[in-house]
Amino acid sequence: MIQTMHMPKAGLEHLITILRRDGYRVLGPVARDGAVAFDELRTSSDLPIGMREAQEAGRYRLVPGIAGEIFGVVNGAGSLKPYFFAPDETLLEVRRERRGFKVSEVAPAPPPHAFLGVRACDLAALAIQDRIFLHDHFRDTHYEVRRKDAFFVAVNCTRSAPTCFCVSMKTGPEATAGFDLSLTELPDGFVARSGSPAGEAMIVKLGLSPAPGDQEAAARARIDECAAGMRRRLDTSDLPRLLYDEAENPRWREVASRCLSCANCTMVCPTCFCHTVVDQEELDGNMSRRVRQWDSCFSLDHAHIHGINFRPKISDRYRQWLTHKLASWIDQFGSSGCVGCGRCITWCPVGIDLTEEVAAIRADAGKR
Amino acid sequence: MKPRVAVFKFASCDGCQLQFLNAEDELLRLAGQVDFAYFPEARSRALEGPYDIAFVEGSVTTPADARRIIEVREESRYLITIGACATAGGIQALRNWADIEQYRRAVYPSPEFISTLSTSTPISEHVRVDFEIWGCPIDKYQLLAVTRSLLSGAQPVLPAHSVCIECKRRGNVCVVVARGEPCLGPVTRTGCGALCPSFNRGCYGCFGPANAHNMEAFARLLADQGVTGDEAMRRLRGINGYVRPWRETADALAEKK
Amino acid sequence: MPTPYMTHPARIIARRTETAGIHTFTMRFVDRAVRDTYRFRAGQFNMLYAYGVGEVAISIVSDPADPGTLEHTIRIAGRATGVMAKWDVGDVVGVRGPYGNGWPVEQARGRDIVIITGGLGCAPVVGLINYIFRRRDQYGELHILHGVKTPNDLLYRERFDQWRREPRTRVYLTTDHPDKSWHYRIGVVTELFDELGAPPSSVAMMCGPEVMMRLAARSLRDKGIDENAIFLSMERRMECAVGLCGHCQYRERFVCKDGPVFSYRALKELMRVSGL
Secondary structure, eight states, X not given: OOOOEEEOTTHHHHHHHHXXXXXXXXXXXXXXXXXXXXXXXXXXXXXXXXXXXXXXXXXXXXXXXXTTOSSOOOOOSOOSHHHHSOSEEEEEEEEEETTEEEEEEOOOOOOOEEEEEEOHHHHHHHHHHHHHHBOSSOBOXXXXXXXXXXXXXXXXXXXXXXXXXXHHHTOOSSOOSSOSEEEEEETTEEEEEEOSHHHHHHHHHHTOEEOOHHHHHHXXXXXXXXXXXXXXXOOOTTHXXXXXXXXXXXXXXXXXXXOOOOOHHHHHOSSOOOEEEEEEEOTTSSEXXXXXEEOOXXXXXXXXXXXXXXXXXXXXXXXXXXXXXXXIHHHHHSSOSOOOOOHHHHTOTTOOOHHHHHHHHHHHHHHO | OOOEEEEEEOBSOSTTTHHHHHTTHHHHHHHHHSEEEEOTTTOSOBOOSOEEEEEEESBBOSHHHHHHHHHHHHHEEEEEEESHHHHHOOGGGGGGGSOHHHHHHHHOSSGGGOOOOSOOBOGGGTSOOSEEEOOSSOOHHHHHHHHHHHHTTOOOOOOOSBHHHHHHHTTOXXXXXXXXXXXXXXXXXXXXXXXXXXXXOOOOOTTOBOSSOOHHXXXXXXXXXXXXXXXXXXXXXXXXXXXXXXXXXXXXXXHHO | OOOTTOOEEEEEEEEEEEETTXXXXXXXXXXXXXXXXXXXXXXOEEEEEETTTEEEEEEBOSOTTOTTSEEEEEEOOSHHHHHHTTOOTTOEEEEEEEESOOOOTTTTTTSOEEEEEESSOOHHHHHHHHHHHXXXXXXXXXXXXXXXXXXXXXXXXXXXXXXXXXXXXXEEEEESSXXXXXXXXXXXXXXXXXXXXXXXXXXXXXXXXXXXXXXXXHHHHHTTOOGGGEEEXXXXXXXXXXXXXXXXXXXXXXXXXXXXXXXXHHHHHHHTSTTO
């Protein structure tokens, strides 16, 4: 039985200090350039205290929130993804030698990272990326090195953005796995739980005492209220079949007329994993780096081979993305590729909403 | 023998060929790999062709230049345009929508000595171009990568996807979504490292159109941001305004008002 | 465990030009330990790396019984293959693999085989045909059908003539647009199926343009060959070859690791839709 503890708001500062002392680089939501993103935390005052955000399709603004509220901002464009699956990194160095070349792996050696204020959807997304990058028959070493020592402090959501739909995707608003410590914010402190031996040890280091029963109930009520208040829905029933059968639904062409094909949705998606590996050769021709960069199924070259482009139209590419995310992902990896974080909705410059697209296709299919 | 390289200038500001000089350390290494046979900006020596690689900066705006580019082509095995002027006609292509006679009389005290064309056109409208490096100015790393490819006997390649991909790789917050800033990033080719959005400004489209774009949807986005008519037209009719997808959209926006 | 992108130096020990723009390279891993442990199955492919340029998926055309020596036939089609065309004996290149599932040579054992190809030289089936000839007694009748748009597209004419002389082997060449030099069949490959006389127990394997494969597969099924005994080798962009980079997705399938060879049963629903 995991015990529920009480942590005063000041405990957060203590937590950051301990993590930093333990050698972690501590990252948490920091307000920057009009949004929050994971960035280095030196002190708890780096957190967006007293702020909230207003999100809708294609629009994001930081707004004043409730004084003293620490985790009032639900999320920003940046997820955990870049910290494990790096957007741009050298995998190999190929050095020319007198006869041939020598290949050596460039292993990353980052300090261990501790993430503070991670939402349930982002932990679910990380679990999905684990299934992609840490297979049984191969493991992506660069991902694995960064992943293995990370420490996660989850924050259970007590409010949702209008773009959130984690309830539909069964990933939130409460973090149920993948964290070391989880926090639920109350006006006068946090209800804390450990989710791992490392989290258990942290509770001891923090010297926390058990939470009074009413605090535990209050935390539960806040999470339940958040779940109940989540308006946006994605009906996931029989989604693979629906999207496979509706591969030629006219809606794909209609959404393609609005879609910029700019790839923002895939870049902000915490689970999208497409990447390309390019050679960056030194000018003197003696060394070439094999560099991995985030790629997107919205780029024109994604399905291109000598003279053939398998997905030449924006409608082909939008269908590929949505069908992969919500349907074929299940066949490939045993779960949906969507965690309901809503980033692809908010950060689409023209505000295309995948839940609306699926609903339209479902409604149209129902008519026939 | 080292490949013979020439750098030619047409109607332009020299900013693109300066990228060779801005390369500093790399320039020295480059000089060890190639022979700059003709590069007036960098050295007084001017050797005659033929050249293995010709980098051409600037657009064609005079009858003399229209003749000269044909000679350059004949002298060059591999011709690469560098920059928005050579690749798309440049900012000076604004004359393509104006009355050049009127300009000539307004600007020059003795207009009769000025021999000019009524248009500014990209090099590819005059001769076959083997590869185009976009940008205003071009990116020195792209320039060096293209040069390296040629030295390795490989067809050069540069990414042609949207600035947004690069912008997000850098972890930028989208200026369209978080600030309502008009930004050409979604329809612009990558290459600058998402420079302007990294400083919280919208993209000016220095690298020309991305290979995948939806101009109708983009024009609607501008309109939603309150950028319509001539103002929207001017966003597109800038450094790369004469290049087709942008030209057509800008023309349509100008007509609509 | 190294990154899945780790490539291993291999030295070119022979180079043969098949026809203009198509070359076959024989290579051996430089590292003895890599060479000694490397094994592959018929129809699998390697990722070949050209220094400074990048990787391309190329099928292995040599025999799996001799995994120490690898043969790859490369058609010059783009940037990387353009550089590969200049590879010569003694050059060192990068190789990682083998990848993909390969041809169903076990399932096909003891049965008549129909091999259908189209378009420009189809390296994956060359390896397959050679594999069958080296084990001729294990397989029944062999029918090789090859369709080209115009006579100029017919590469390896000598090779087809050579195969024609093998026992229990029939070769059919056909074109849509014959000229005076053409003394083979006229029309699309599917028109030849009536005279094949291949029993419903045959196994069909094909490689070529998707439209051709789809029509051929449908037509063979109509002739009574089971959809699970008709195999298509698919082509998609491949970068990682292990189902990691996302490029080769064909709806739920990663062509690199789930394929590149699929049964018609597995693909027929997908092939009806364009742009997947």
